[in-house]
Amino acid sequence: MTKVLAENIIKRFGSVTAINDVTIEFKHAELTVMVGPSGCGKTTLLRMVAGLEDPTSGNIHIGDRVVNDVPPWHRDVAMVFQNYALYPHMTVFDNIAYPLRSRGEPKSEIKGRVEQTAASLGLGHLLDRKPRQLSGGQMQRVAVGRAIVRRPGVFLMDEPLSNLDAKLRVEMRAELKRLQEDIGVTTIYVTHDQAEAMTMADTLIVMRDGVILQAGPPQTLYDRPDNVFVAGFIGSPSMNFLPCRYEGAGCLTGRGFTYPVPPPLRAPVEAAGAQPLVLGIRPEDIGVNPQPGPADTVLARVYMLEPLGRENLLTLEVGDVMIRALSGPDIAVSLDQTVALNFLPERVRVFDRTAEKALYPDA
Amino acid sequence: MSKKQRQRLHIALSVVVTIGVAFFALLPLYWIVLTSLKAPGTEFRLPIRYWPDEISLEPYRTILGPDFNVQRAILNSLIVSTVTTIGALLLASLAAYTIARLRFTYKWSSLLFIQVASMLPPIIVIAPTFLIIRSMGLLGSLPGLIIPNMIYNIPLSTWLIASYFAGLPFELEDAAKVDGSPPLRIFRQIMLPLAAPGLFSAGVIAFLGSWGEFMLAFTISMGLPEAQTIPVAVQGYTMAMQRQWTWVAAAIVLSLAPVIVLVMVFQKWVVQGLTLGSAKY
Numbered sequence: 068m069t070k071v072l073a074e075n076i077i078k079r080f081g082s083v084t085a086i087n088d089v090t091i092e093f094k095h096a097e098l099t100v101m102v103g104p105s106g107c108g109k110t111t112l113l114r115m116v117a118g119l120e121d122p123t124s125g126n127i128h129i130g131d132r133v134v135n136d137v138p139p140w141h142r143d144v145a146m147v148f149q150n151y152a153l154y155p156h157m158t159v160f161d162n163i164a165y166p167l168r169s170r171g172e173p174k175s176e177i178k179g180r181v182e183q184t185a186a187s188l189g190l191g192h193l194l195d196r197k198p199r200q201l202s203g204g205q206m207q208r209v210a211v212g213r214a215i216v217r218r219p220g221v222f223l224m225d226e227p228l229s230n231l232d233a234k235l236r237v238e239m240r241a242e243l244k245r246l247q248e249d250i251g252v253t254t255i256y257v258t259h260d261q262a263e264a265m266t267m268a269d270t271l272i273v274m275r276d277g278v279i280l281q282a283g284p285p286q287t288l289y290d291r292p293d294n295v296f297v298a299g300f301i302g303s304p305s306m307n308f309l310p311c312r313y314e315g316a317g318c319l320t321g322r323g324f325t326y327p328v329p330p331p332l333r334a335p336v337e338a339a340g341a342q343p344l345v346l347g348i349r350p351e352d353i354g355v356n357p358q359p360g361p362a363d364t365v366l367a368r369v370y371m372l373e374p375l376g377r378e379n380l381l382t383l384e385v386g387d388v389m390i391r392a393l394s395g396p397d398i399a400v401s402l403d404q405t406v407a408l409n410f411l412p413e414r415v416r417v418f419d420r421t422a423e424k425a426l427y428p429d430a
Numbered sequence: 431m432s433k434k435q436r437q438r439l440h441i442a443l444s445v446v447v448t449i450g451v452a453f454f455a456l457l458p459l460y461w462i463v464l465t466s467l468k469a470p471g472t473e474f475r476l477p478i479r480y481w482p483d484e485i486s487l488e489p490y491r492t493i494l495g496p497d498f499n500v501q502r503a504i505l506n507s508l509i510v511s512t513v514t515t516i517g518a519l520l521l522a523s524l525a526a527y528t529i530a531r532l533r534f535t536y537k538w539s540s541l542l543f544i545q546v547a548s549m550l551p552p553i554i555v556i557a558p559t560f561l562i563i564r565s566m567g568l569l570g571s572l573p574g575l576i577i578p579n580m581i582y583n584i585p586l587s588t589w590l591i592a593s594y595f596a597g598l599p600f601e602l603e604d605a606a607k608v609d610g611s612p613p614l615r616i617f618r619q620i621m622l623p624l625a626a627p628g629l630f631s632a633g634v635i636a637f638l639g640s641w642g643e644f645m646l647a648f649t650i651s652m653g654l655p656e657a658q659t660i661p662v663a664v665q666g667y668t669m670a671m672q673r674q675w676t677w678v679a680a681a682i683v684l685s686l687a688p689v690i691v692l693v694m695v696f697q698k699w700v701v702q703g704l705t706l707g708s709a710k711y
């Protein structure tokens with residue numbers, strides 16, 4: 068059992084607080100994805116698990132022991148670095164073989180392992196090259212190879228696929244996920260790619276400014292975000308936010324629209340009273356009706372229409388707020404036309420605008 | 431003038447200047463070689479000839495013979511220079527790694543401070559060095575030469591190697607740590623190979639420096655042939671033996687040979703190491 072536990076971790080660099088009291092468990096054999104804006108502390112947290120950075124306070128556990136005082140070379144982790152960090156004077160083969168050699172694996176075994184790993188990453192023909200003779204995507208795959216050639220207790224992967232072309236990235240993420248499941252290694256995976264986050268994660272963690280905002284299964288974060296930031300960060304195109312207030316009579320009112328509060332949300336919204344609120348709705352949960360009727364309460368002006376092939380992405384102006392909606396490919400609207408919007412009531416989320424917290428019936 | 435013409439002119443000028451400088455540098459060398467190939471007693475014959483009339487290997491035969499035994503001095507020089515170079519590189523690279531990587535205040539000023547040691551004129555340190563070597567009982571021996579030579583070379587070597595280490599990304603060491611290597615192994619397997627150009631240039635400088643060093647070698651050797659390096663031996667030839675300049679010239683040519691071979695073999699590295707700023711790995 069190699070679960071990883073970060074316990075009350077604080078990390079400061081001089082006056083900068085990179086990690087601000089984080090407690091999180093990375094479960095055994097699970098793949099945990101960390102996302103968050105640039106500079107929120109993802110790499111710093113990985114480096115502390117690897118032992119490359121000492122926490123200012125708090126404990127790192129790997130398996131059953133506290134590893135704060137265990138140096139990286141005794142921690143049994145493998146890491147893919149954000150900027151590859153390949154050994155420039157070694158060939159691809161020697162780079163991938165390095166972790167095996169430095170742990171004294173038998174020579175006969177090393178050759179087979181390296182070749183097999185290289186082949187699985189499409190690097191078989193590059194084994195004799197030096198890193199500077201490789202493209203960015205190839206270097207990144209060597210970096211991945213150097214990590215997965217071993218069977219460590221923990222994988223730490225810092226944006227391991229960021230430099231690959233779209234097609235290769237999709238292939239490789241399936242490959243990595245499959246490998247991770249096959250060998251059941253506890254994995255912490257950092258990415259900026261929404262699709263990677265959603266498809267690969269057993270647990271998804273959203274960070275901001277050195278704190279964890281929410282952690283859970285990706286679908287939960289998608290469906291039931293705890294706060295405005297998570298709601299806006301997960302999903303692409305991202306959730307729309309319409310500032311509004313509850314003005315009694317069961318309706319949310321914002322500039323240019325009123326919307327009846329969905330029944331399950333009535334109690335929490337009423338409890339919030341006259342607080343400034345935000346209505347959140349995802350682009351795919353908006354129905355666009357080109358012929359508004361007298362009963363429609365949310366009207367919008369078509370600002371832009373972008374065909375994506377399978378569907379159309381509409382940019383719409385509600386009051387003075389721009390929102391986006393996904394519609395079928397054959398919708399007939401013209402620019403500046405007024406349309407009516409139907410929000411799927413069970414998909415509408417309401418947030419407290421000041422506290423940025425989501426309002427849920429059972430909370 | 432078009433851009434192309436200007437480029438041509440530029441190249442032509444560089445070639446002319448290079449040839450000029452090379453001419454002045456090589457002329458004495460040529461003269462020495464010429465002299466070493468003349469029959470003893472003919473070296474001052476007038477008018478001056480810039481071309482050998484007949485080649486005589488007599489000076490070489492004499493100088494390698496039992497009376498002079500120049501091989502012994504060359505061997506001594508090789509031992510002193512090689513051991514000095516290896517020792518200086520070893521100590522300097524460890525010091526350089528510390529300065530380039532550990533975090534402590536005044537680290538770059540400490541590097542500057544180390545340089546002071548190499549800036550003192552040799553004449554100032556020669557007397558104390560002599561006393562120290564004497565108290566160690568190493569006068570008239572090769573170790574007595576090697577130790578101070580090594581110490582003189584450490585400052586510049588440290589400087590060169592430290593600049594090299596400082597240019598290497600930290601992530602490489604991080605990667606190697608995670609890959610299971612403790613620091614000393616990382617130093618050996620990752621850092622040293624990547625600093626090879628810096629090591630080579632520092633090494634060549636240390637080697638050439640101790641090869642040509644005279645004052646210290648003269649003082650420490652105490653006139654004993656078994657502790658004389660080639661510059662000291664050659665100087666001895668000019669004092670004794672009826673001053674046969676052909677013999678001296680032959681000894682000088684022999685003493686230059688290993689150095690020329692060394693520079694030619696490591697030419698690429700020397701140039702790379704001396705243009706540290708543009709170092710790419």
Ligand SMILES: Nc1ncnc2c1ncn2[C@@H]1O[C@H](COP(=O)(O)OP(=O)(O)OP(=O)(O)O)[C@@H](O)[C@H]1O
Binds near residue numbers: 084
């Ligand atoms: N060695 C350091 N010295 C000083 N500040 C640092 C150091 N390393 C990181 N930081 C700071 O800590 C914060 C977190 O950095 P970190 O690299 O963990 O971000 P990240 O989430 O990985 O960002 P990205 O997505 O851009 O990779 C940043 O504000 C960064 O400037």
Ligand SMILES: [Mg+2]
Binds near residue numbers: 110
């Ligand atoms: Mg990062």
